[in-house]
Amino acid sequence: MSRIPTTVITGFLGAGKTTLIRHLLQNAKGRRLALIVNEFGDVGVDGELLKGCNDAACPDEDVVELANGCICCTVADDFLPTMLKLLDRPNPPEHIIIETSGLALPKPLVKAFQWPEIRTRATVDGVVALIDADAVAAGRFATDEAALALARAADPSLDHDSPLEELFEDQLACADLVVLNKTDLVDGDALARIEGSLSADTRAGVKIVRADHGAVDAAVLLGLLAGAEDDLDARPSHHDSDPDHDHDDFDSFVVTGGEIGDMAPLEAAMARLIAEHDILRIKGIVAVGGRSARLVIQAVGPRIQQHFDRAWKADEPRVSQLVVIGQTGLDQRAIALALAAELGTELAAGIA
């Protein structure tokens, strides 16, 4: 029996994984793809957006969300049964795409393909690491040595380097292909410098391709034939000696509210909060009064983007939800209060 090729798409928060997958689906040329989508945080925005593309290429039943935690920590409980269900379908997919959360370590997921129930039926065709050229150029993954020294002084048991840098290096070290995305935001010289610096963390022979809005040809992304699960020793991870890896370094929370009248005040509040707090990512779907379509809000670092996607369904409550992700220590209460005020709601219980 031939094994179903599976592509693992990894990359830090907001690097453009969902955008790349959407492009891939729209250019699948009849190939039957299934998606497994995993996010950090309790609300699955990415799955919603992929389903919301209203495209024959991505029917809802082929988008499976894993929402109970980060995929690298829930491999046994969530990923394995989901994968088996896909493989057991009477008409199984020709290729499976897994979008990992931006905080996931790819290696534990690839290792799951060694499990007896999976290894005879699926193989990791390739691990693709997306890199946000804009974020790298702005130095957002570089270790802030002064901040690290302060953190170590406050907590001498701190045994690792900057969590952002470690994740970045882990995702690169596991990759079979690197996509340098958001090339529209960075000039050619900076791109060349970034490519030079990335090769220090990639394995020998791994290619870097440039992309604007994740537009990479399916022929480049799929069919890498890497068999990554048989090649794990060549993919070093900071957590090889720490199987109890968790995501204590990062926090996420959700603010839920009703319809807003106008986007401008919410955008101004988000810009202010991003400038004042160490927020890595905000994303969500917002209901705007008088508009039939959902407004998608995306913030990656200081950059805030918005667009309308599909129309609200008749039986769907017009609820606004924003997911906020940052490093641990974020002033959740202040941020949530400010966003709740914009969404015309009280602060939800459970926010510290």
Ligand SMILES: Nc1nc2c(ncn2[C@@H]2O[C@H](COP(=O)(O)OP(=O)(O)OP(=O)(O)O)[C@@H](O)[C@H]2O)c(=O)[nH]1
């Ligand atoms: N300017 C620019 N924006 C991009 C590009 N690719 C993606 N984006 C934008 O970046 C934001 C995040 O993109 P996503 O595709 O949601 O990123 P992601 O990696 O799936 O995000 P997480 O799942 O939260 O980690 C969105 O607003 C995208 O429109 C690009 O090449 N150029």
